[in-house]
Amino acid sequence: MKPNSSQRSPERVPRRVGLWLVGGRGAISTCVAYGLSGLTRGLLEPVGLVTARGPLAALDLLSPEAFVLGGHDVCVRGLSRGAAELVKNGVLGAELVESGADDAAAYEARLRPGLLDGPDVGMADLDPRSAELGAAPPREQIAALVRDLKNFAASEQLDHTVVVNLASTEAGHAPQAEWQELAMFEEALDRGQAQPASVLYAYAAFQAGCSFVNFTPSHGASSPALRAYAKQEGLPHCGSDGKTGETLVKTVLAPLFRDRALKVLSWQGYNMLGNRDGEVLRSETHKQAKLDNKDEALRSILGESDMHSHVGIDFVPSLTDWKTAWDFIHFEGFLGARMSLQFTWAGSDSALAAPLVIDLARLAEFAARQGETGVMEHTASFFKAPLAAAPETGTAEHDFHRQMDALLRYAARYG
Amino acid sequence: MKPNSSQRSPERVPRRVGLWLVGGRGAISTCVAYGLSGLTRGLLEPVGLVTARGPLAALDLLSPEAFVLGGHDVCVRGLSRGAAELVKNGVLGAELVESGADDAAAYEARLRPGLLDGPDVGMADLDPRSAELGAAPPREQIAALVRDLKNFAASEQLDHTVVVNLASTEAGHAPQAEWQELAMFEEALDRGQAQPASVLYAYAAFQAGCSFVNFTPSHGASSPALRAYAKQEGLPHCGSDGKTGETLVKTVLAPLFRDRALKVLSWQGYNMLGNRDGEVLRSETHKQAKLDNKDEALRSILGESDMHSHVGIDFVPSLTDWKTAWDFIHFEGFLGARMSLQFTWAGSDSALAAPLVIDLARLAEFAARQGETGVMEHTASFFKAPLAAAPETGTAEHDFHRQMDALLRYAARYG
C-alpha cells in the first residue's frame, strides 16, 4: 500500500500533510508548533532548517505551512505552561508565543493520550488514560494508536502523515527475540507479548500508512522485524536519535584527526542537561542507550582500537533547556608530541532539535511521495545512530561531512 | 624543461630526491630533519603524516628515507642549539636528537646562506653573507640561489629537488605591478627592481628545475607572473601558508554551521604564539598577511556578509612552540535562540607543521614525476590560502572536508 496512491487525492491542491508528534507536549514539540506558526506567519527566518538552504532548497519539498500538527503524549501538562517556561528560559520569544496562540490551541486540541512505556509508571502529570493504555495487550495498544492516526487523517483531510517520535528516552531494553523476523513479531503481538512503546508507535505508524521518524535513542523501527514491516507497507522511515549537540560537533571534528593522521589518545565528553530529557537520563537504565550512541559515533570514525573515551551525562537543573557540554581531546602528533583540543558547546536543546524535526518531516513526506520505502539512508546526518540500509552487511556512516555528501547526492538525483 | 626527463637518470634505482628547506635552521626544519632521521631509522611512527595512511598510502610516493636534506637560512644559529631548545620545550625527544646527530650534522653541512628580505635587516644571529646577498640586484640573488640548488643536485646525485619555503613570514608587500605578467617580471628583474625574498626563492627554484612549496603566507609563486614561469618550466608548485592549527579547526567547524543553516553572528579567534614565528608576527607589517588568510578562510566557507569576525595574534614568549588559540563562535539557531561554541587548541607548531612538509615534498615529487605542471590544486587541504588553479575565475576551496575529498579523488586517479 503506497501512501501516495491511497491517501492522496490528486485533484486537491495543495497537499495537506499531517505531522504527528509522539511526546507532543514536550519542549521540542512545543518549539515545532510555535516555530511552524512563526514560519507560516512570516515572523521567523528559517534559520537552523537544513532543507531551507543550498541545494536542498531546490527540492520540491512541502512548504512548512502545509503541515497540520497532531500528536500523542502521556502527560497532561498544558502546552502554554511549557511555552511560558521556554519564554522564561530564553528559548521562545514572547511575541511568537502570543502570535501563535491560536495555532497552538488548535494543535493542542488534536493531542491524544499516548502509550506509557512500562518502566515509566509513576511520572508526574501523567494522563491516566496513558497509564491504562500502557497496561493493555499490544494489539489493543496498536489499535488505539492507529485509530488516532486515522481519525486525524480523516478529519483533517490529509494526503499523508509523518509520525515523529520525540518522547523522552525509554528505559533500555535488550533486543527481544521476536524482533528478528516480522512473522515472529506478529505472532508475539498476537499472544500478547509486551513491547516497548517506541516499537508500538512505529508499528502503528506503518499500519496507518504513515512514514516514521525516530528522533530518540529508543528502539522504534530499528529491528529487522519493523524494517520488514515498513518495506511490506511500502513506507519510508529513518532514525535514530537526533544529532543536535555534542555528538554533532564530535562527528565534525573526529574526521580532522583521522584525515591528518593524528592519533587520538583520549576523548572525554561531559554533557550537562537541565530539561526533562536530562531528568529522565538520570536513570542509569534510561541513560545507557544514549551513551552508547555517542561513543559509537566516535569509534566508527576514528577506528582506533586503543583510544580511551568516555561520555558522561549529568542532570543540572539550573541549565533548563541550555545543554552545555565540554569535550577534551588528547592527541599525539608527529615526534610523539602530545596536544589537546577542548571545546564547550552551549545551546538550546529544543531550538536545535525542532528545525531538524521539520526537515525530517519534509524529507519523509517527499520520500513517501516518491514511493521510496525502507530506511532513508540519506538522512544519516540528522542522527547519532543512523540506521544502515542493510545492518547485516555494514555499519552506517558517522562522519558528518560524508553524511552531508550523501544528502546532497540525494538532492542532486531529484534536482 | 620537464624535471622528470632532464634530471632523472632512469637506470639508477631507487630515486634520490632533494628536499631543500628555506629557513633551514628554524624549528620546523629542525623537526623535519630529526623526524626524517627517526622515520628512516624506524624510531618513529608516521603519526601526523597524511600520506602515510588511508588511500594516500597506496600511491607510489617516495619513501621518506629517500629524501636528501639541504637548505638556505639567513641566520647562523647551530642546529643542535635549536634542537636542544625543542627538547627542553617537550617537542623533540632527547633520544631522537641523539640518534639523529649524524644525520643532522650532514644536513647542516649542506645549509647555505639565504636571502635576507629587505625589511628584516637587523635580526639576531644574522649570517653576514645573507645580508650582503639581500642587498644585491635581483638577478644576482637568483643566480646565487640557483647555483646552490644545482650544486646540491650535482653533489648528491639527485633526480629531482623540492624547495619548501619555511622562512619566517615576510613583511607585507602590496603586489608589485610587474607581477601581473611574466614578461614584465623578467624585465623588472633585468632593470634591478627589488623583489621580496620569497618571490626570488620561487623563481630560483623554477629556474633550477625544482618543484616549489610555499608553506608561508609570503608571496612566493602566487602571482600570475610566477605561475606562468612554473608552467613555462613545466614544474608543479603549491601554497600558501601551512594550515596547522586554529585555521585548520576553523575550516573543519565552519562547514557545520553552513550545513546546519545556523547563522554565525560572530567568530572571534585569539592566537598566542611563543616561537620565532610569533616574535616576527609582533610586527604589524608582518602580521597582516597571516591575519588575512585566517579570516578569508572563514568568510569563504560561511559566505555571511554580516558576520562579525576578528583574528588576533599575540606573542607570548613563555609558550615557546606550544601555540595556543581560543575561538569563540556566537551563532543563532531556530527561533532566534543564541548559542555558542568555544574551543581551545594547544599544539606544538613545529610538530604539526613538520609532517605536512614531508607530505607536500612527497606529493610535489610525485606530481613532478607524473609531469604535472602549475598549481597542485589537490593539496588545498594543507594550506590556509590555497592557490586556485585559475585565480581569475574563482576562489579556492577552504572547507577542509571538500579539500580532503579533492586529495582523495587525486589519489583515486592514480590508484
Next chain:
Amino acid sequence: MKPNSSQRSPERVPRRVGLWLVGGRGAISTCVAYGLSGLTRGLLEPVGLVTARGPLAALDLLSPEAFVLGGHDVCVRGLSRGAAELVKNGVLGAELVESGADDAAAYEARLRPGLLDGPDVGMADLDPRSAELGAAPPREQIAALVRDLKNFAASEQLDHTVVVNLASTEAGHAPQAEWQELAMFEEALDRGQAQPASVLYAYAAFQAGCSFVNFTPSHGASSPALRAYAKQEGLPHCGSDGKTGETLVKTVLAPLFRDRALKVLSWQGYNMLGNRDGEVLRSETHKQAKLDNKDEALRSILGESDMHSHVGIDFVPSLTDWKTAWDFIHFEGFLGARMSLQFTWAGSDSALAAPLVIDLARLAEFAARQGETGVMEHTASFFKAPLAAAPETGTAEHDFHRQMDALLRYAARYG
C-alpha cells in the same frame, strides 16, 4: 558644609536620599531604576547586592526604597526603548519592566541634559542641549549641573544626594597641570580652561553638597585638586571603574599564584563586549584608561617584574550586554613544570554593575551621614582602580579578599 547638617531635616522620618545617575539613560542606569523598583515592590531578591548579606546587612544602611532617582544624560533615547532591548537580550524580565513602568516614567521625568565631553561630539541620539552645554565655559557648565542637583533636592525634599558617574568611558586625557592643586584648578576654571566632563560632574557634585561615586575609568575626582575640594566641602567619594567581570576574577585568582609561590609567566586576557560601552571602547583613545586599570591590578598583586601580560577589549555586537572574557594564565611550578589555568566568564555587564551602584550609593550615604570625608577606602573591592587615601605614599590594594577584609573591618567598626 557637612551634608548631614545642612540638608538633613532631623524631624522628618524616614530619610529621603537622591541617587543621581550621570549617564542616566544607559543600560546600567536602566537596570538600577527597574531593579530598585523591583526591590521596593518585593518582586526581586537582593541577589548581587553586597550590602544585603553578611555583616554588611547589619549596618544601618538606607533601605533601597528610600532612594529617589534622577540623573543627567547627553542623549535622548527613551528609557523604555533601552528597557525593551534589555528584555530582548535576556537581562531584564518583561514583568519587571511592566510592574516598574510608573517608577521608570517618574525617574525619566527627572532626567536633565548632561554635559557632552569634548571628544564625543557627533554621537547618535544626542541631546542638542548637551552639545551646547558641552561647549560652554567650565564655570557655566558647573553652574548648570549644580542647579539641576539643587532643584532635584528641593523638589524631592531630599536629605542628601549621591551622584554616581555611569557615563561611557571618556576619551583619555593626560592629567592637566592645574589638577595638582585646588587653587590652581579654581583659577583654571575662572580663566575658562576646558575640563573633561567627569571632572566637572565631580566638582559640581561637591559644590552641591553631594557625595560622588565614579564607576567609570574617567578622571572624576581622582586628582589632588578634586580630592582637596571634597575634603574642603566635607564630603565622601570613591572610585574608579566598577570591578564587575574579568578584572574581578583576576583579582580573586592572582593571589592564589602569589600565595602558593607559583610563578606567573604570562597572563593574557581577552574581553569581548557588545554594548554601547564596548562600542565606545573601540576607539583607541577611549580604550586606554580601561586597559591600564585592568593590567595594573594584576601587576600590583603579583609584583612580578618579568611577567608577560596582555589585556584586549574587542567590540562584538552580537553579545549585546553579555560580556564574555577568556583569560589564559601560564605559570611555572616546582621543578620548572609549566602549567596553565584558563577561564571563560560570561555575564551581563549591566546586571553585574547595577547592584554595586546601589551598594555604593548606600555606603556613600552612610559615610556622609557619619560625617566621613574624602576617599572611602573601604570600598576598594568595588573598583578596578580604587583610589588610595594618600596617593603620594602608596598604592591601593587590589587583592579582592584583602579589599573585602577592609570592608568587613569598616562594618565591624560601626556594627
Next chain:
Amino acid sequence: MKPNSSQRSPERVPRRVGLWLVGGRGAISTCVAYGLSGLTRGLLEPVGLVTARGPLAALDLLSPEAFVLGGHDVCVRGLSRGAAELVKNGVLGAELVESGADDAAAYEARLRPGLLDGPDVGMADLDPRSAELGAAPPREQIAALVRDLKNFAASEQLDHTVVVNLASTEAGHAPQAEWQELAMFEEALDRGQAQPASVLYAYAAFQAGCSFVNFTPSHGASSPALRAYAKQEGLPHCGSDGKTGETLVKTVLAPLFRDRALKVLSWQGYNMLGNRDGEVLRSETHKQAKLDNKDEALRSILGESDMHSHVGIDFVPSLTDWKTAWDFIHFEGFLGARMSLQFTWAGSDSALAAPLVIDLARLAEFAARQGETGVMEHTASFFKAPLAAAPETGTAEHDFHRQMDALLRYAARYG
C-alpha cells in the same frame, strides 16, 4: 615525650631532621627527592614553595637541605624507573635526574617495605614483605613500622622525624567504633582488630616520636582516638588530603560568589587524572573519600542549601601526571540574570604536591621544635579536608584566603 627534648641533641649544630615518606616510591615522593636534591645543589628555584616567600620566609624554618629522606612503600618499582617516566612526561628535567642520582640512590637505600592495606591485595610490583606485613596483627604491624623509624633516626643521627603519608588513597572505611576513644582503640589493637594502613602509620609515627602529616584523604590521625594519642605523646600533626588543583581553585573562587552575593545555582567539577592515583581512584570504594572532600569544601564556603553540585574523577591514562579539570559554575546575579564561569586547570599533580610536602615538613618540624601539640590548624590552606582543632565544636575553614590569613597570623606570632 616531647620530641624536642628527647631526640634533640642541643650541642649539635645544625639540626638534622628526617622526612619519612609513606608511599616513598610514588611520583610525589620522587619529585620531593629530586627536588630537595636540586634545591640543595642550587639547581632549582624554590618556585611553588609557600614557605620560601613572603612573611613565612622570615620564620626560623629548617633549610630544605637539612632534611634526610627515608620512607615506606608497598611496591618495589625502582626509583629511577619512576624518575625516567616523569622525565618522559615532562615533569622532571633530565639534568635534575642526572645531578640527583646519588642523592636518590641514598634515599632509595633507606626505603623499607610498607604496610599493604587490606583491600589493596593484588597490586602490581608488590613487595611480598608488604603483603605479609599487611596480614599481621596490628600490634606487630605497628612494631615493624616503629622499628623502621627508630633505626632511621639512629643511623642518620636525627633530631626529629616528620612522617608524611603520600600513599595512594585507601579504600573507603566507615569510621570504626573504637576510633572514638584512645583507650578503646588501644584495646582494639590489643585484641587484634584490623585497622586501615593509614591509621597504623599515624599511630606508629606518634609512638616513634614523630610528627605526622596526612597528605591523603585516608583516615590517618583524624579520629578522636588518634588525635588524643598525638596530644598524649606531645606531637603535632596535620591533614588531610593535599589541596593542589581543582579544589584549590574552587576554594579561591567560591568566596567571590559569597562576597558578591551572587547565587551559585550549580557547580560541576570534572577531574581527569592519568597517574597511579587516578588508576586507584577508578575503584568506587577508593574514590568516595576524595569526592566528599572536594564537595564539602564548596558547601562549607557557600552555605547554599539548594545549590546543585557534582564532582567527578575519571582515569585518563594518556594524561599521565598532568591532571586536567574543568569546572562549570552557573550562577544568578541581580535581576535574575543567569551567568557562568568555567575554568580548565592543567597541571602536574606531582610538581604541585611535592613543594607542599616540603612546606609541611618544615612547618611540622618547626611546630614540634616549639613544643606545639595536636592539630596544626594554621596549615589548613594546604588541605582539602583540614582537621579542625575541635571537631565537635565546629568545622574547619575552607576559604583559601582565610586559611592563608591564619598561616600569616601564625607566622606573625613567631616573627
